[in-house]
Amino acid sequence: MLRILNYVLGPLNTNAYVIYDVSTLEALVIDPATDEILPKISDLISSGLKVVGIIATHGHADHVCGVKGLRELVGCRFMLHELDVEVLKESVEWALEWGIDVSFNDVRPDILLKGGEVLRLGSDEVQIIHTPGHTPGSITIYIPSSKVLFTGDTLFKESVGRTDLPGGSWDKLVNSLRMLVTRFERDVVVYPGHGPSSTIGYEVDNNLYVKRVLRGRY
Numbered sequence: 001m002l003r004i005l006n007y008v009l010g011p012l013n014t015n016a017y018v019i020y021d022v023s024t025l026e027a028l029v030i031d032p033a034t035d036e037i038l039p040k041i042s043d044l045i046s047s048g049l050k051v052v053g054i055i056a057t058h059g060h061a062d063h064v065c066g067v068k069g070l071r072e073l074v075g076c077r078f079m080l081h082e083l084d085v086e087v088l089k090e091s092v093e094w095a096l097e098w099g100i101d102v103s104f105n106d107v108r109p110d111i112l113l114k115g116g117e118v119l120r121l122g123s124d125e126v127q128i129i130h131t132p133g134h135t136p137g138s139i140t141i142y143i144p145s146s147k148v149l150f151t152g153d154t155l156f157k158e159s160v161g162r163t164d165l166p167g168g169s170w171d172k173l174v175n176s177l178r179m180l181v182t183r184f185e186r187d188v189v190v191y192p193g194h195g196p197s198s199t200i201g202y203e204v205d206n207n208l209y210v211k212r213v214l215r216g217r218y
């Protein structure tokens with residue numbers, strides 16, 4: 001069984017998530033947005049948690065500025081989709097503009113994801129799904145045992161990710177959104193990169209972008 005912890009970090013209110021197996025206490029950190037996450041992780045480690053991996057849903061600065069410090073703290077590997085390595089490099093400049101500390105700028109992924117990987121967290125499967133559009137290497141993380149999706153900046157409650165940043169593609173985002181809302185059941189919970197959580201069913205009923213995608217209007 002999994003538990004999910006959510007921390008809202010940084011100037012863009014990014015959702016960082018810690019997911020852990022309650023029996024083995026193995027944990028994954030998703031989108032460690034800033035170093036503000038470090039004391040929180042230290043506390044969790046003191047209570048027995050073992051961080052076994054760091055995953056970024058994509059390479060934008062507001063999702064990865066805590067990676068370097070966290071990797072040093074816990075000594076585990078950082079995973080990013082291979083198509084977002086360039087985005088990660090460019091993020092340094094944006095971070096400066098956004099007033100985010102850029103001490104992460106020598107961070108390189110230890111594991112390059114392609115999509116389709118199945119990781120293990122205790123007794124749970126963690127599926128990596130390539131959902132390009134917001135960036136070329138955006139991923140969505142699905143945990144079937146808990147029916148939860150971590151959608152990064154692809155799908156938000158009542159909104160979707162912007163595609164006007166370098167590497168963004170509206171057509172790819174539409175395809176990714178269509179895949180998500182048709183593949184997953186209505187009760188699957190959506191944990192986005194910003195803002196409150198939702199469900200696939202709520203988004204199908206209330207997200208104007210998703211409704212248009214499903215009607216073939218894009």
Ligand SMILES: [Zn+2]
Pocket residue numbers: 058060134153
């Ligand atoms: Zn982003």
Ligand SMILES: [Zn+2]
Pocket residue numbers: 012014060062063153193194
């Ligand atoms: Zn973001």
